[in-house]
Structure formats: C-alpha cells, structure tokens
Amino acid sequence: MTSSPALDHGMGDDTTIAASERILRVAGAQLGPIARDEPRATVVERLIGLLEAAHSQGAELVVFPELALTTFFPRWYFDSWDDIDPFFETEMPSPITAPLFERARALGVGFSLGYAELTADGHHFNTTILVERDGSVVGRYRKVHVPGHEAHEPWRPFQHLERRYFEPGDRFDAWQAFGGVVGVATCNDRRWPETYRVFGLQGCELLLIGYNTPIHYAPDPGQNRLAGFHNALVMQSGAYQNGMWVVGVAKGGVEEGVDSLAESCIIGPSGEVVARTDTTGDEVIVADCDLARCANYKTTLFDFDRYRRPEVYTRITAQRGVIAPEGS
Numbered sequence: 001m002t003s004s005p006a007l008d009h010g011m012g013d014d015t016t017i018a019a020s021e022r023i024l025r026v027a028g029a030q031l032g033p034i035a036r037d038e039p040r041a042t043v044v045e046r047l048i049g050l051l052e053a054a055h056s057q058g059a060e061l062v063v064f065p066e067l068a069l070t071t072f073f074p075r076w077y078f079d080s081w082d083d084i085d086p087f088f089e090t091e092m093p094s095p096i097t098a099p100l101f102e103r104a105r106a107l108g109v110g111f112s113l114g115y116a117e118l119t120a121d122g123h124h125f126n127t128t129i130l131v132e133r134d135g136s137v138v139g140r141y142r143k144v145h146v147p148g149h150e151a152h153e154p155w156r157p158f159q160h161l162e163r164r165y166f167e168p169g170d171r172f173d174a175w176q177a178f179g180g181v182v183g184v185a186t187c188n189d190r191r192w193p194e195t196y197r198v199f200g201l202q203g204c205e206l207l208l209i210g211y212n213t214p215i216h217y218a219p220d221p222g223q224n225r226l227a228g229f230h231n232a233l234v235m236q237s238g239a240y241q242n243g244m245w246v247v248g249v250a251k252g253g254v255e256e257g258v259d260s261l262a263e264s265c266i267i268g269p270s271g272e273v274v275a276r277t278d279t280t281g282d283e284v285i286v287a288d289c290d291l292a293r294c295a296n297y298k299t300t301l302f303d304f305d306r307y308r309r310p311e312v313y314t315r316i317t318a319q320r321g322v323i324a325p326e327g328s
C-alpha cells in the first residue's frame with residue numbers, strides 16, 4: 001500500500017475539532033540492505049536519490065532509517081574498538097555526508113538521519129539528527145532503549161550486540177520544528193509505551209522512528225512470524241493513545257545474510273496506517289500529515305490534563321522490573 005498525497009487518509013469526517021489545517025508532507029525513505037563493504041559515499045548517493053524522489057513528490061521532511069550510513073554492524077562480535085569505531089561518525093556533517101546536507105538545503109527539504117555517533121570524549125551512541133528545511137540542526141536524539149546483549153553469544157545465528165557497542169541516551173526531548181511539535185525515537189524505543197507517552201506529554205504531534213529489525217528473534221523464534229504485526233501494533237497504538245503522527249522507517253531486506261523487516265509506514269493520530277512500503281528495498285512513501293488533526297485526540301479521549309491519573313502510576317518511574325504481590 002503506497003499512498004498518494006491526494007488520498008483521503010482515512011480520518012473520516014472528524015473535522016470539527018481541528019481549527020485549521022497544518023499540513024506537512026512527510027516522506028519515509030526506506031533503505032534496502034547496505035553491504036558491509038559498501039562505501040559511505042555510495043550510501044550517501046542512495047540517500048540523496050531518495051531525498052530527490054521525495055522532493056519530487058512534494059515532501060518537506062524525509063525520514064531515513066536507524067544507522068542509515070552502514071550495514072547493521074551489531075550483528076557481528078568484535079573484540080577490539082579498533083574494529084568497531086570505523087562504523088561510527090566522529091562529525092556530522094562530515095566531508096562524506098556533507099553532500100546530503102547540501103542537497104537537502106538546496107531543495108528546502110528537512111530530514112532525520114540515523115547514524116552511529118562517536119563523541120570527542122569517546123562515547124558511543126545510536127543517534128539520529130533532525131535537520132530543518134533551511135539546513136539548521138533542530139536536535140540530536142540518542143537511543144534510550146538499547147536492546148540485545150553485551151557478550152558474544154555464539155549459539156545465535158547472528159549477534160545483536162547493541163548493548164556492547166552503544167551507551168543509552170537519557171532524554172526524550174520534543175522540539176518545535178516543521179510547524180509543529182516533533183520528536184525522534186529509534187527502533188526498539190517503539191516497543192515501549194513510555195516512549196510515546198513521554199513525547200505525548202510534551203504535546204508531540206509527529207514522532208519519527210527509524211529501525212533495523214531482524215525478523216529472526218533468537219531468544220524466542222516463535223515471535224518471528226509476528227514481526228510485522230508487532231511493528232504495526234506498537235506504532236499504531238502509540239499514535240492513537242497519544243494523538244500523534246508516527247512515521248516508522250526501516251532498513252529492510254536481506255543484509256549480509258540476515259533478513260530484516262521492511263513495512264515502513266506512516267500512521268495518523270487515529271491509529272490508521274495511511275502509507276506503507278510495498279518492497280524490501282529503497283522506496284519512498286509520502287503522506288500529507290495534518291498536524292492539526294492531533295487535537296481531535298489530544299483534546300477528547302486523550303485529554304491528558306483532564307483524564308490522566310499520574311498519582312496512580314507512580315510505579316512507572318519508581319521501579320524498573322516486576323515486583324509481584326506477596327503470597328502464593
């Protein structure tokens with residue numbers, strides 16, 4: 001299901017609450033596989049091609065996936081940082097990524113881009129940068145929920161060593177940008193309701209989420225057949241329960257022998273999917289996101305100030321794991 005901007009996005013006739021339209025045409029720029037030996041410069045050319053395709057369809061904001069400049073390297077165990085650090089960026093933009101920033105500014109298109117960030121003082125993060133249409137940097141987001149494992153686990157057909165290679169970020173900040181309130185989250189963050197709610201509590205109207213999701217889940221392969229269902233389930237519920245647009249964008253397809261979920265999609269504040277990719281390769285989807293429509297949900301069923309009961313939710317921040325009631 002690839003949408004055209006002209007489509008009715010399934011919002012029905014619920015036009016009474018949103019005062020006036022605030023339409024932002026958003027593109028999801030899905031990537032197919034990136035080989036381990038594919039040069040960064042070639043990847044940047046692919047990104048520019050997707051950006052130009054999105055612009056030709058009128059998009060003002062292009063959402064790229066998580067870790068969009070390299071292959072998904074946490075699938076391999078490396079003992080030495082000398083082998084890991086080459087997957088990281090020490091500056092953004094850099095001489096290699098600058099052409100993407102320059103082309104976007106020339107076209108007046110903003111974008112979000114996921115990459116591995118190595119800071120000057122030696123910290124490693126799974127980061128996404130958000131850039132406005134004039135080329136200014138809105139902000140940087142560092143992935144909060146870092147999944148997988150820390151140690152080599154040779155029993156797995158491939159590794160998921162994000163917890164070895166990345167430190168967790170510690171902030172969910174929304175920003176005023178693109179004529180609304182915009183947030184960024186990354187991949188595994190989308191499975192956690194806290195992510196959406198913390199953004200929802202900042203009035204977030206548009207949440208951008210890049211992902212790399214291997215379809216095989218080694219700890220419980222029974223979940224493999226549900227990968228697409230769970231992807232849609234969490235993003236659609238997060239969108240609806242917080243009255244926000246959610247744009248989920250994959251790096252999908254078979255990359256270095258590992259099959260990853262595609263199914264990038266754009267979801268309205270009703271929870272309905274309004275655009276979804278058809279392929280597992282490089283592909284652009286576009287939708288007109290009326291940010292004013294968020295008010296239909298934020299001021300009715302999900303009027304937080306009127307209906308939430310934070311005094312009853314204290315466990316959410318007071319404890320991390322499960323504490324079962326006493327008794328048998």
Ligand code: CDT
Pocket residue numbers: 066147148160186187188189191211212213214217
């Ligand atoms: N990149 C990323 O966060 N992927 C995870 C895989 C979970 S299994 C370790 C995801 O939630 O899709």
